Amino acid sequence: MKNSSSICENLRHLRIVNVVGARPNFMKMAPIIEAMNRYPERIRHILVHTGQHYDEKMSRAFFNDLGMPRPDIDLEVGSGSHAEQTARIMVEFEKVCLREKPDLVIVVGDVNSTMACTITAKKLGIRVAHVEAGLRSRDMNMPEEINRLCTDVLCDYLFTTDRFANENLRNEGVPEKKIFFVGNVMIDTLLKHREMASRLNLMDQWGLEPGKYATLTLHRPSNVDDRATLEGILEALSEIARDLPIVFPIHPRTRKMVEQFGLSHRLSNGNQVRGIWVTEPLGYLEFLHLNMNARMVLTDSGGLQEETTVLGVPCITLRENTERPITCEEGTNVIVGNRKENILAAARKVLQGGISQGKVPEKWDGKAAERIVKALLAVEDL
Template sequence: MKKLLCIVGARPNFMKIAPIMRALREDAPGIEAKLVHTGQHYDYAMNEAFFLQLEIPAPDISLEVGSGSHAQQTAEIMKRFETVVDAEQPDCVLVVGDVNSTIACALVAAKKGIRVVHVEAGLRSRDRSMPEEINRILTDQLSDRLYVTEREAIGNLRAEGIAEERVVFAGNVMIDTLLHSLPRAIAARHTIEQACALAGSEKDADTFLRADRGYAVLTLHRPSNVDDPTVLVNLLTVLEQQCQELPLVFPVHPRTRAKISEAGCGPFLENSRVLALPPIGYLEMLGLMKEARVVLTDSGGLQEETTALGVPCLTLRENTERPITIEQGTNTLVGVEPDRIRLALTNIAEQAMSPRQPEYWDGAAAQRICRDLAEWLR
């Protein structure tokens, strides 16, 4: 029996780890897997909601690291995870994605001579101002087995000197979760009506649910978009203009809400055609995206999910680490230039899209990973 520690730390990890834990139970009888939650995402009520909705087992070990700067958080995860590694003596550590927990736990394991597995390896934006890009590059260099979501990632890893025999094209575990969860997605009408009821007379659900026009979903969280007041104000200005044509449903990250207030843009959230929600669960978000006319986002995961759903996506960034969502999907890079955003939204009104399924985005990526992992560990 081989012992595996699976790491989860922040909300983007949850959708990636869920199908892996399920497949380990069903397809890898020779592996004893324990789930370690670093607590990098420290909203425990929201954590619990995600774990329940995604059917993730309760963590075997919780590090409860909490917030901090990138350096503080990464260092604290390393300190606490080293104690876990010493106590558990695992044969392997599995990390997913590109958050601080990913690089921190990979680094601890590698320095102790423990094999590292990276799920969602090889993605590159070519933008090293993104903390996630640094995490991706370093984690891949430390990893012994690298599972990629798209073929272009293999070339990225080859260019960085990583031997191809360490790389396996397994597919996209995010899409495993989406397809598994889609029948249980919470209808957009329910989420919107509930939010409008809480807002009282200030918001009218019919504004967002009219069949003739529909609504757009907006998410913003990247520091490049929310930390620079000039960029943020320009973005919100054009979105406020456009919401007269297409109302916005906006799940607002607490940090983003604070930045909007600091920039003097609080009235944007009070606009009758902007429905500002607190952070919501995965099934609620899935329902909102599934029924949206378009999604505007700076999130990597949403670029993939909208491709699988066949929903147009406008990415408010100048680059993406997921080029397949542009080449084979429904994603368009529009950056933060107001005129590009306006033009893209105008074009969306004339487009009809259907779900896209790039190679191995078929709901079986986790099974492929776990079968290969069991054989590799033997």
């Protein structure tokens, strides 16, 4: 474990440990750190990276893209089963908390690091704030749903993205004083970097034209761990790609399963006029550039449902449910599951111009992080 100097002991400051662990966490934490840095006389903070995602292209490169400082502490826990990973995070994060003695720990999202660091901090009597609280899929087969439920029960401050999340927490008996409707920090990051991403030259470099390709992400166990399911999805995508090339930055897990099941022939390598074009995982700015210029996005990710809603790009979500229903009710997202015929029907509807552009949900305005920091300073009486 790489160590850093301790947080300033000046009691006039709110001492905070910010936690990131997986790729989406970086996009959520970056604007929060930027907002905290506007209050140096009131806040002292450090950044802890659990190392839950440790591939350079899947995580560390995001610190460069988002202009975040390198982590003060890297727990370097790596991969493993859910139990192994959670246990290693808890053991190592406890050492951090005992040494740094923070007033508050901030966790984001719904990965194992989120839950593990919340439990560890609360058992040490440290207050915890959860950014992106209240999201619910109602699907207990999703590890993320378990992480969300455990985290929200324990946290002192729950920062929500939309009215559905607020209602979920109220229905679970959470006191109103713990709920803070602040908006979506993912969108803070997107809006800040949108112009920068637009200046990239990927269209010419990759031989693409705006609006004449799709992007794809695929990584959930329910989609890639069963051969028949994965093959059906790839068959649907291959049919779509006859009319619209698909750019697919492949997740390491998905690549492994494609090769294990002997399905590599369904994919292409290199710039193809038609087909599923496989690339290595991309940096944040590169992928934002591709998504903002795409005709449609196909995904089983959570964050992309939100980003496409703000970008006004049709999103086809290859899942049976979503913890972000606001993206369907107000945004550009449709939930289709992983059956071939449903995927094809949704894609054809997009190609025929049949999906609404939607609207941007309330408070998805680029100011969520500032609201979070101001709320914390108010409730902590600083």
